[in-house]
Amino acid sequence: MKLFWQPQTRAFRMVWMLEEAGVDYERVPIDIRDPAKPRDPEFALASPMGKVPALADGEARFADSAAIALYIADRYPKAGLAPAIDDPKRGLYLWWMIFTPGVIEPAINEKFSGGTPNRFRSGWGDFDLMIESFAKGVTPGPWLLGEKFSAADVMIGSSAIFMKDFGMLPANKAIEAYGERCLQRPAYQRALEIENKGA
């Protein structure tokens, strides 16, 4: 399995995810900032938009961190990172799996690029509604689904940490404490070591 990756990007989430899953994979660096640099030809097949992260696993080739996290969690059920198809928690899990690309990122983008919010028209609501829903989701915790950590915590936890690091997180004890719990995960710490070594 190849993870197309560049440090300091959303690909970090998938290094964390793969470390949580404990599976073997190869990291293939892609310089997204210099399209002239030669790239593994499989990357273009996996990522039509030229974005990282992307994954190649045999004939399966695709991109997007939420899609990759869903795939890994289902493909390696022994890692216990997703509720089973017939588990009542599966629906909530799926909701959180798409909350980062579908709600958090558009809401952040709108707020910090000076867009005009429209809670009712926009599928992501607005920044304040996103933060309110985020905080409710991580309360009481420790994880989104309760006692059991899941792939959804990789997606949402990385957003909590990103917002805090970039000064985008309004004072919010529940989200901050949740981000701290994510930081303490041994798999997160391993991913950070990998990230810090660079491509």
Ligand SMILES: N[C@@H](CCC(=O)N[C@@H](CS)C(=O)NCC(=O)O)C(=O)O
């Ligand atoms: N929704 C995608 C977003 C991926 C994305 O925007 N990746 C950025 C890096 S953080 C990228 O590859 N940008 C390079 C480009 O657009 O050419 C995901 O979560 O994987």
